[in-house]
Amino acid sequence: MGPRSTPHLDERGWLAFLAESSDLLAGIPEEDLAAALTAQLLVPRIATWCAVYLTDDSDPMRPTTTRLSRVWHQDERHNECLRNLLEKAPAPSVSGPGSRMWHWPEELLAAERLDCGPASASAAGYAFPLLFGAHSYGVLLVSRPRSGVFAQEVHHLLEELCQRVARTLYLARRHSRLVETSRALQRGLLPPRLTRIPGIDATIVYEPAGEGINAGGDFYDVFQVEDERWYFALGDVCGTGPEAASLTSLARHAVRLLAREHYPLPPILDRLNRAMIEESTSGRFMTLLCGELVPRTDGGALLTLVCAGHVPPLRLRSDGTVQVVASPQLLLGVVDEVDYYTESVELAPGDSLLCVTDGVTERRHGARLLDDNSGLAGLLASCTGLTANAMAERVRRAVHAFSDDPPVDDMALLVLQAHAR
Template identity: 45%
Template sequence: MSSSSRAVLAATFAPGEAAVTAAKRFTREVMTAWAATSVTATAEQVAAELVLQVADAPFEIIWKHFGDAVQVELRQRTTPQGNPKAPSVEVEEWGITFAGESRVHWARLTLPGTSDGGTADWLEETSRGPQWLGFLADASDLLAGTLDPDMVPAIIAQIVVPRLAAWCAVYTPEAGLSYLWHADEARIDDLRVELTDLPVSSADHRRTATMHLRDAEVLCVPLTARGRSLGLMCLGKPDRFTDEVIQFAEDIGRRAALAMDNARLYAQQAAANRALQRSLLPPSEPVVPGVDYGVVYEPAGETNEVGGDFYDLFKGNDDSWRFAIGDVCGTGPEAAAVTGLARHTLRLLAREGYGVAAVLGRLNQAILEEGERARFLTLIHGDLTPVDGGLEVRIVSAGHPEALRLKPSGVVEPVTTPQSLLGVFPEVMFEADVIHLEHGDVLLAVTDGVTERRNGSRLLDDEGGLSKMLAECAGLSARAVAERIRRGAADFAAEPGADDLAILVLRAM
């Protein structure tokens, strides 16, 4: 592991049944991109065997190209159980190393018939044949595989080096020299200094051009997508670039620019959605007299979706406090609109002195008035009033998973009467359940991201699964109860949850 790698490609994977398939596909794409198809089958098998040895925790696969060999590294922060096993196929060498808190299980494969011919040998070998077309297709897959704007320049450089040039520098308007890669890693720092003299600012960002830098010819390929200039891809090597190489570089440049633009648009949308999501949740954690509380909120999936779950805890118009936890059907802007309507209606009507049942009736009407934009909403809404010996709670459950009360003795019981969900029936009437929380009693409310967490054909709440989990929380603080339920939902199934998750725990002090 002492020699310098010429290229590196990495990807992070979630644990689960699909991990092996995903790792093999990534490996196949890397071998194609590096024209190392002669070892693809062996590389896929080695990667799969390494993945099968890791525990149920995220891991990273890193492939490194050393010219005469390729090396796979599986990096993971947690230490898998059991002794590591050698690959079942023949490899040059393998081992275990440690980097900080991470353990790295690696194996190296020799590339048959390798030489240092570099770009010229590769061009002679591939020409315009199927292997080049396959390389372009897999390069597109690699570029499309990330939506992180900071990662795209790194992938661009690692795709073209050493195939088309000895080094690659990617420039963007925001960062200037965004990423630099050289076939000889030891030369990167010196090259970075040399590139300060490269007049990229004067380059024509509309067409490919060449310039000279000391002992190298530099090919500057514009990165343009949807009529917008996103920067330059500068390739350098000691001899001149042939027309065929320039054509190859322009092909990669067009694909790279589109990937950069997609990542930029995705990042902008994700940032806007995160800001919208924050606006739909309480701005701060209030201090509620006589109440110890804990909350957990986890939107599911990618950051390009705004979750439909929400919770709230706020002051009423007297000594009482109001709480709510709800789930809007669907995700995205339409669900966010209903979430915002619900949250602001609850707060406004509570401050006007409406009781919890009356609030839900008016909210139901407001949702129906949205017409085609309306979404179904399940909701638990209640108020907390300090009384001698604990808290008096008025609570309404509108189509929501039932709220549970935990006694210090470990006894768990449902405390809400199921009633109609919101946004369906115009004439529905709601009635509040009144319960008493004695000192130490816990009230738990969750969304169906917990109760309907799926493991095969089983749901977490089948046969009272949530009640059993809550019974084990007797004596814990509200925050500890919320975390225990969150962890229990996460551990119930290996795959990440496909639904948003919200947990609200209230404990009478």
């Protein structure tokens, strides 16, 4: 199919096209997706083919680079050939507002056979800058029409479209960097790996809600204190964002530091509670399940627990019996003076302990919660005979399957399964 002449658009058609484009571009979170949509908006309505180049200036220590993101031809069979040719040509450069003529390099014309359809063999196209404010986010390259120039209204339409595309790229890049920053912060709030415990298989599942933009929320830790003593913690800070993340970091590091200074569990939670009240200016609180684990030489382990407002842990016996093994006490960050106390539980070989945050128990489907009518205990009973990994995976899948809606809260769960040493 040969090149088309520039279409004629009256003012109503021009405005309708821009309105449609704005609606489609709104809220796109990825730059390459915005580039792909832009190319398909223009071909074949405005041009026979087009290409979108994106700039990358994310590293201030390196010069800005431009890469070819998307290519689209009205005959899709020519897309790959057209991309190969454009990748051999220098990326178009437009230093300021307004379009520029673009020509195939002479050396490319001489060395290559431009057989990607008659349009790609034309000697020129138009390069439009993708500018938002004073910043360039790339270049839109469109094939030159048969007449050689775009009608004035089409030229204005392309300039207007480029402004909308540039704004979408700006927002997508901002969103991407926010997600990267938040994920890096989340990684810093969690241990890099679980510590191995003799006679215990430990498995963790951690899934932040949404896209992980807001740091904070659920956290976990498992660490060794002495040769035969380990600590574990599973907590949930109220809210998300920087202050929640700071409290998460405070809690995790305070528990580690105080435990390694040989503080018992109640004084650890007491000091953490006081620190939270002093540090938080917005009345944030936290639930925390904290435990000490001592493996037995003949298999199994003895656990000492404090459950500060947290979802009580469940023990699954090897015969399928499920029991709640800790009582919820006052959560952290609410009252200065709290007398926390410990509770002991034994894990015999074959027993498992399931610890979860409320992202599991309060998973909602309409008016129902997953833990209604002891739903979590029933789910755990169905895991009898499974390994720790398989048990954690079954619970995770059950949480997702409980509702078609995506989770709105973080989910963390820890499984500790005892076996013979």
